[in-house]
Amino acid sequence: MTTTNLQIEINSLPIALRQGVADFVEFLKIKHQNTQKVKSREFGYAKGKIKLSDDFDEPLEMFSAYI
Numbered sequence: 001m002t003t004t005n006l007q008i009e010i011n012s013l014p015i016a017l018r019q020g021v022a023d024f025v026e027f028l029k030i031k032h033q034n035t036q037k038v039k040s041r042e043f044g045y046a047k048g049k050i051k052l053s054d055d056f057d058e059p060l061e062m063f064s065a066y067i
Helices: 003-011 015-036 061-066
Strands: none
Touching: 003 015
């Protein structure tokens, strides 16, 4: 549907329905703005934010009987 045809169709609607079309257009604009704010993740973004203890790989004492 071309822009002209769409405009003719909207103009042929009663005022109440035209307001509904205008509300829907506003909804679509807001929805589109919200989806554009999501950025792709960057490699290394959390580098340095997580620290592991030095003995992280050491066996736990409570499992010493099983090792």
